Amino acid sequence: MMDVPVRVQAQELRSLFDADTExxxxxxxxxxxxxxxxxxxxxRCPILVRHVVMMRTAPLIDxxxxxxxxxxxxxxxxxxxxxxxxxxxxxxxxxxxxxxxxPEDWLGxxxxxxxxxxxxxxxxxxxTHVLDVETGGRLVDLTRELALSTASAEVExxxxxxxxxxxxxxxxxxxxGPSAPLRRLDVGTLRVDRDLDRAYSDTDLLARPAVVDLYxxxxxxxxxxxxxxxxxxxxxxxxxxxxxxxSITAVDDTIGKELRERVKDHPLINxxxxxxxxxxxxxxxxxxxxRPWRYELIEAWYPDTLWNPLGREVVLFGDHEGLEGRTTxxxxxxxxxxxxxxxxxxxxRERRQAATVILRETHPGYIMPVGVWNVREHVxxxxxxxxxxxxxxxxxxxxxxxxxxxxxxxxxxTSEVLKHVLYQRTFDDYDLLARDAPPRPGGGP
Numbered sequence: 001m002m003d004v005p006v007r008v009q010a011q012e013l014r015s016l017f018d019a020d021t022e023x024x025x026x027x028x029x030x031x032x033x034x035x036x037x038x039x040x041x042x043x044r045c046p047i048l049v050r051h052v053v054m055m056r057t058a059p060l061i062d063x064x065x066x067x068x069x070x071x072x073x074x075x076x077x078x079x080x081x082x083x084x085x086x087x088x089x090x091x092x093x094x095x096x097x098x099x100x101x102x103p104e105d106w107l108g109x110x111x112x113x114x115x116x117x118x119x120x121x122x123x124x125x126x127x128t129h130v131l132d133v134e135t136g137g138r139l140v141d142l143t144r145e146l147a148l149s150t151a152s153a154e155v156e157x158x159x160x161x162x163x164x165x166x167x168x169x170x171x172x173x174x175x176x177g178p179s180a181p182l183r184r185l186d187v188g189t190l191r192v193d194r195d196l197d198r199a200y201s202d203t204d205l206l207a208r209p210a211v212v213d214l215y216x217x218x219x220x221x222x223x224x225x226x227x228x229x230x231x232x233x234x235x236x237x238x239x240x241x242x243x244x245x246x247s248i249t250a251v252d253d254t255i256g257k258e259l260r261e262r263v264k265d266h267p268l269i270n271x272x273x274x275x276x277x278x279x280x281x282x283x284x285x286x287x288x289x290x291r292p293w294r295y296e297l298i299e300a301w302y303p304d305t306l307w308n309p310l311g312r313e314v315v316l317f318g319d320h321e322g323l324e325g326r327t328t329x330x331x332x333x334x335x336x337x338x339x340x341x342x343x344x345x346x347x348x349r350e351r352r353q354a355a356t357v358i359l360r361e362t363h364p365g366y367i368m369p370v371g372v373w374n375v376r377e378h379v380x381x382x383x384x385x386x387x388x389x390x391x392x393x394x395x396x397x398x399x400x401x402x403x404x405x406x407x408x409x410x411x412x413x414t415s416e417v418l419k420h421v422l423y424q425r426t427f428d429d430y431d432l433l434a435r436d437a438p439p440r441p442g443g444g445p
Contacts, residue, residue, distance in 0.1 A: 071101035078243035103373035154188030203236035259344035277382035281365025296320035338376035
């Protein structure tokens, strides 16, 4: 492990860690372990992962002024809403840095890669009211222009204090590094995305059709989310800043709903399918069945994983919807909407309809959150791969039992959609039974 500079004081080190990690440190467990014995049960030490990347970045940002190439990246906070912090994400490096804020390109990368990418991004903060999209001043205007850019842009920032804080890790938002209040912001030549700029310039276009149109034009979901967060869409008088974590889910939900409605117009798939993708010790099994649109995401968290750090048993929970969707926010959070988008776009691409259940089994190797992009992109990856096909649910469940560690009986008890398919007869089932039944005596119907 690299030496820690003398200037890094104990309080600065504490800021690296979240509350759960601080409790583990206070209990003495981490002292006994020191990252070698993995007494917490995790496959890797989350303290060392965060510590190493922060210490690598710290000497580069230990100043009041910073220049670098923004991916481009921006962040809108939610603390203090409706007065929130808005500003750019800037790394202390120059060149093509798009990979730092393009989660669609992160599939197959290691956890160290992702945290390494994001820890470089220093967040500049400028407090403004969410309604001050057009009247917030120069810092706000430049942040919005940055969000509409299509390539890395040279940025110079001045802070009122040196950037500080831990790598921010969140289950909804991609990680980012230290932060500091802005006193100045200068942006070099920008290459504006024409599609995003067209939507921004149309002040009579509602936000929903703007988001859907951009998606259909091939604009990356992450870029639409970034522009959505800086109030780039909607009727002029209604535009506002949207906290980044909310904008991610809002865009996933908007696109997913639109695609779902189109999927309903297509015929059912002909067989049961099972798709699979694995990453970060996270397994995604996607089961599609020849029934009208239904959708469900079930997550299983092992002990010593992120959201079940102290449990002794695996915890299963999930949310689902039927043909008409759902009217309440999914308790499972943004992952639900990210995965639903991936499911709907794959079915629409094939011009088919199905009932879909996603079984996510998270093992101790998933040592820290990296954002809902992880779910969206792994489900997309699964649905791009050739599936295993089956003709009956019994053989499907038998196969799933070989790919998942938790007994299928627990998944079935938790799942509303699997129970519906297993135990609820449909008109198609009765038609099939009638065709297979022996003829009645006398040849009657």
